[in-house]
Amino acid sequence: xxxxxxxxxxxxxxxxxxxxxxxxxxxxxxxxxxxxxxxxxxxxxxxxxxxxxxxxxxxxxxxxxxxxxxxxxxxxxxxxxxxxxxxxxxxxxxxxxxxxxxxxxxxxxxxxxxxxxxxxxxxxxxxxxxxxxxxxxxxxxxxxxxxxxxxxxxxxxxxxxxxxxxxxxxxxxxxxxxxxxxxxxxxxxxxxxxxxxxxxxxxxxxxxxxxxxxxxxxxxxxxxxxxxxxxxxxxxxxxxxxxxxxxxxxxxxxxxxxxxxxxxxxxxxxxxxxxxxxxxxxxxx
Numbered sequence: 056x057x058x059x060x061x062x063x064x065x066x067x068x069x070x071x072x073x074x075x076x077x078x079x080x081x082x083x084x085x086x087x088x089x090x091x092x093x094x095x096x097x098x099x100x101x102x103x104x105x106x107x108x109x110x111x112x113x114x115x116x117x118x119x120x121x122x123x124x125x126x127x128x129x130x131x132x133x134x135x136x137x138x139x140x141x142x143x144x145x146x147x148x149x150x151x152x153x154x155x156x157x158x159x160x161x162x163x164x165x166x167x168x169x170x171x172x173x174x175x176x177x178x179x180x181x182x183x184x185x186x187x188x189x190x191x192x193x194x195x196x197x198x199x200x201x202x203x204x205x206x207x208x209x210x211x212x213x214x215x216x217x218x219x220x221x222x223x224x225x226x227x228x229x230x231x232x233x234x235x236x237x238x239x240x241x242x243x244x245x246x247x248x249x250x251x252x253x254x255x256x257x258x259x260x261x262x263x264x265x266x267x268x269x270x271x272x273x274x275x276x277x278x279x280x281x282x283x284x285x286x287x288x289x290x291x292x293x294x295x296x297x298x299x300x301x302x303x304x305x306x307x308x309x310x311x312x313x314x315x316x317x318x319x320x321x322x323x324x325x326x327x328x329x330x331x332x333x334x335x336x337x338x339x340x
Contacts, residue, residue, distance in 0.1 A: 058309050061289045061302065063282040069275045074235040075294035078301050085125065085301040092308050093129035099164060099311075100134050101319045106161040106225045109307070110172040113232030114270060115260050116242035118296045119170050122232070126304045127168065136161060139170040148189055152176045152209075153216050163224055172229075173216070174277055177209055181273045182266050210280050221285035226311065229286060230303055231278060232293035236267055 078084060099105060111119050127135050138159045147155045153173055161167030180186045184201040195201060221227055243264070246256040263270075282288040289306055293299045311317070321327070 058289075058306050061291060061306060063278055063288040063290060066279045067275065067290065069233065069271050069278075069290075072233055072290055073292050074233050074238070076292040076298050076302070077295050078298040081295070081297035081301045085297065085304055088301065088304045088308050089126060089129045092126075092304060092311075093131070095308065095311055095317075096130050096134045096166060098319055099166075099317055100131070101164075102317050103164040103320075104224060105314065105317060106163050107166045107307075107311070108161060108220070108225050108227050109166060109168045110174070110227070110229040111168065111170055111232065112172055112174050112178070112230070112274070113293060114234050114239060114267075115263060116239050116246075117232035117234040117293050118299060119232065121296065122300050122303065123168055123170060125300045126307075127166070130166065134164070135166040135168065137168040137170060140172065140175065143189070148191065152190060153212065157216070160220060160225065173213060174229075174281075177206065177213065177277050178270065178273050181206065182269050210277075214281055214283065214286075217281070217283070217286040226314070227286040228307055228310070229282070229288045230306075231274065231288060231290050232299060233290045234293040236264075238294040239264065 099107065111122070113119055123137055127137075136159075140155070143152075143155065153176075156169065156173040159167065159169070180201075184198050187195060187201045187205075188198065195205070217227055243256065243260060246252045278288045278290070289303075291299050291302050291306075322330075326333075
């Protein structure tokens with residue numbers, strides 16, 4: 056599996072993108088790579104110079120929650136923090152749209168996972184521009200003010216935000232879980248047919264499904280306008296969940312392995328020189 060097969064390096068068309076890849080023994084392969092990721096995370100924590108931000112976007116039922124559970128299962132709990140961003144709170148709406156994401160960024164040495172991300176502000180709000188009115192932005196007085204120039208500025212702000220944090224030591228991964236409309240239908244039906252899954256279903260899911268084509272258009276534009284060398288997008292075929300999980304984990308591991316400067320810090324020369332003495336001291340207690 057090659058990382059570059061999934062990285063967005065030029066303009067893409069989601070209509071032409073693959074939504075299903077089946078990896079042989081995907082669950083077994085995932086177990087192998089996530090153990091390696093767990094060890095790498097320990098080294099990253101000890102090194103303390105980089106943070107890793109993992110952004111996950113996808114349509115409803117794309118498998119974001121279960122993917123996070125399975126991919127990060129072998130991580131030390133102290134080294135990874137997951138944030139699931141919902142509808143902005145009244146406090147969050149009193150700040151700019153990036154504020155709540157900025158304060159949730161991982162510290163150096165840690166992984167931060169954004170389950171839904173700052174991209175909701177150029178996805179959901181484009182499908183429903185009336186939501187922008189709740190942000191109470193100067194100069195935005197009606198929905199008509201939420202025009203092309205507004206979105207151009209917002210994309211610029213997102214690109215600047217990501218460039219800033221990348222230049223200050225945050226390694227950024229952005230994953231779009233590319234789900235087909237047919238597979239979403241199957242997953243919604245499973246939620247309705249299985250009593251223990253009913254709680255996951257919302258009538259609003261069906262209303263948003265009717266806007267599928269609009270969402271695909273805006274996802275495609277967001278990906279094409281914001282996939283940069285320092286903050287690339289990866290489109291992960293999501294119709295087969297085990298394969299999607301493995302692909303995401305493999306992309307992270309292969310990419311992070313190229314950072315050859317991520318190493319455990321060496322002992323102070325004085326401590327290193329006296330290791331045998333310290334051993335003897337402890338042994339003689």
